[in-house]
Amino acid sequence: NAGVTQTPKFRVLKTGQSMTLLCAQDMNHEYMYWYRQDPGMGLRLIHYSVGEGTTAKGEVPDGYNVSRLKKQNFLLGLESAAPSQTSVYFCASSFRDPPRFFGPGTRLTVL
Amino acid sequence: DQQVKQNSPSLSVQEGRISILNCDYTNSMFDYFLWYKKYPAEGPTFLISISSIKDKNEDGRFTVFLNKSAKHLSLHIVPSQPGDSAVYFCAASELGSGGGADGLTFGKGTHLIIQP
Numbered sequence: 405n406a407g408v409t410q411t412p413k414f415r416v417l418k419t420g421q422s423m424t425l426l427c428a429q430d431m432n433h434e435y436m437y438w439y440r441q442d443p444g445m446g447l448r449l450i451h452y453s454v455g456e457g458t459t460a461k462g463e464v465p466d467g468y469n470v471s472r473l474k475k476q477n478f479l480l481g482l483e484s485a486a487p488s489q490t491s492v493y494f495c496a497s498s499f500r501d502p503p504r505f506f507g508p509g510t511r512l513t514v515l
Numbered sequence: 516d517q518q519v520k521q522n523s524p525s526l527s528v529q530e531g532r533i534s535i536l537n538c539d540y541t542n543s544m545f546d547y548f549l550w551y552k553k554y555p556a557e558g559p560t561f562l563i564s565i566s567s568i569k570d571k572n573e574d575g576r577f578t579v580f581l582n583k584s585a586k587h588l589s590l591h592i593v594p595s596q597p598g599d600s601a602v603y604f605c606a607a608s609e610l611g612s613g614g615g616a617d618g619l620t621f622g623k624g625t626h627l628i629i630q631p
Contacts, residue, residue: 408558444623445623446519446604446606446620446621446622446623446624447559447604447606447621448621449619494558494559496558501608501610501619502547502549502606502608502610502619503561503619504561505561506551506558506559506560507558508556508557508558509556509557509558
């Protein structure tokens with residue numbers, strides 16, 4: 405079992421560029437989440453999904469889009485990156501709320 | 516407005532002694548509380564949780580206490596070990612009232628340092 409994996413681990417973008425972060429889980433979990441963590445802050449929920457084909461907004465959804473086309477994958481997209489999106493992004497999954505298993509994180513810098 | 520507060524950014528404890536991490540909350544609708552542990556360059560790991568119908572939950576060296584009237588919870592680690600050095604996040608949810616995933620609110624974390 406790989407658990408929750410995230411791709412890539414690090415990325416540097418220029419303002420206005422786009423990218424997709426991939427989260428994969430092999431535990432057959434229904435619930436998947438995307439969080440961001442900024443320095444000195446707790447984790448904040450961006451978007452989440454309660455099953456294949458479903459998505460919902462979290463606390464800080466602006467500037468992000470998500471898709472859950474397959475149960476095991478949850479994609480987070482940035483259409484036009486901004487410096488305010490510099491952060492560490494964590495994906496998580498669970499059978500139900502709240503999130504129990506987190507990925508190792510993606511460190512994103514937007515210049 | 517910070518609904519979940521961890522007022523100690525860091526805590527240093529000697530190996531073998533008890534570590535007590537504190538967390539306060541302001542939202543009386545919170546009814547489920549969790550602690551996560553995070554090592555550098557890794558994702559958070561779920562540690563222990565407690566429902567508001569209990570005032571204590573124990574799992575090995577870890578015990579969480581909940582004082583609903585004071586809106587306060589604490590995590591006790593006994594005895595503290597070097598591998599416990601990490602950042603600990605407190606989180607709260609309105610699970611019973613259907614808060615769902617977007618109802619999980621995290622504190623800013625406390626960096627626990629276990630000294631040999």
